[in-house]
Amino acid sequence: MTSATVGVDRRTSPSEPAVLTTRWRTWGCEVALVTRGADPRRHDRAVARMRRELDAVDRAISRFRADSELTAVNARPDVPHPVSALFLDLLADALDAARRTGGLVVPTLGRPLVRLGYDRDLALLPVRVTDGATGTPAARALPAERPPAESWRRIVLDRTGPDGSGTVRVPAGVALDLGSIGKAASADRIAALLAADELAGTGGLVNLGGDLAVLPGPETGAPWEIAIDESGRDDPRPPRTAVRIGTGGLATSSTAVRVWSSRGVGRHHVLDPRTGLPAQPVWRCVSVHAGDCRTANAASTAAVVLGETAPAWLAAHGFAARLVPARAGDHRPVLVGGWPADVAPLPTEIETGTTTGTATDPERTSS
Template structure:
């Protein structure tokens, strides 16, 4: 959620199974900005959604084991996901798709059953991102048989990066795009930066209760283990999977918020931090990524220059 002292124009709407937020520094450009954003997000959904039988990634799965020529958009999304996997040593891995489905997240979140009685055996270690082969100049990709992709750890953040850049270039003004709490900014920022409320649930963030930080460039992302949850065989599970086990990570952090050069980098790091557990603060500090981690007991840990809490 954003908040600002100076007049800005903003709109919220549903997209990609979450809330999309758009803020621009030129109020008269909001209508065209909204149309452009809807077009961008529609293209991302048609290309990358694992919940649509007619998506391009679904077609890629149907031709598993064979080279498939993909669109420039899917090629870009896959490259971002594979770079994230390599940069984190596999802590973030797009081949966890089957594990996520086994936990019950096999359709849009609004449609999944919130209490699934049937037990599930963890899928085990993810097949591994390195098994995805590609000839990028030809845009030919091979997904091995039995491998199901899930771009959830990078997809929405990459979409926010891409959309904010496109809109700022087309409109010539400052743009903030938020998708499910993942925020990317481009163009001229408001005086003092874009004020962003950092809350446990982006849809309910409150500047009178939650910390507010200023974002001048790049991206900000929050990974949470308490918002998108459901019950499976008597235990609470969520959408973040440890690729090393195929199961949810051991409970440690309620939320991890990271600032980085891009929203995709920020979300990659926040997801990896949830998977790492107690090792996360040192891992983030080593990479000089400002972060705010909230433990299961409410303890707040700040690393790499994340600012102290201040009144709104």
């Protein structure tokens, strides 16, 4: 991993709190910690804490580490397996997302993802270049492996240790994947830890590859400005718009970012649990603002799975959302609920991806 602490002072007045940003790559995506009102030493201590927490999560739930707890659990289905409190916390968040979405977002898609070719870090997979949009009828006609119906309901968690550790048992024929909700829940967790310790009394924003959590606590300045990134892995494009949020979490689920080619067919990572295949690419990306990042992520992922009926589902559940169609040439967003007012178009001088917490330099969300 590489990192660089950026201390560019973009304040319009010396009385405004300074904003510092550190970003690096891990988990196959860019992550960042942005602080407002913290001196460089506190900022650096917070970055060190965030790195430790991310490493702990990786050891717990990575599908690509032979020594992770998740790998051990998947290797021994249908028997109780000892796991850490962190693992149980993240799995509990994933099961909560499954319940809240009626099974549209589940943690039991490990085997379908491997069968579709997502068996190692995304950077090591070939990018689709010639087969058209991912999730096309041709792609969906290929053999699939969907998890047994409602298998997520048969996962058994048992907290037996005084530290919250315990055991987990997954049904036979099921492999866990906690990548989506695990990333969003980690953003919430890290934001809460930093707000209670290293960054107490200051403002901050945790960004894990497009899953963003605002540090809870007292208001310290203007809302954060977030650029909505509609680009794809093989289709770079500058963000067209941004929104401002002051609390909670923001998540964007996309059918264009985590894409790869397997057997000559384009794939994306948002699977429909009902088929075990990539969801129909009705939406290029869906962004949701909610009270926390894991709730926003569950809703944005469910919306991608639902396709055409997503706006009605989001509205019925009280979510604020922005949906961008996947149709070529159609970038008119569908807005749902109390979606924050767009700050659009973006000024041409904006250096997207760098956060200052002002109206001139937004952070970016895309996942």
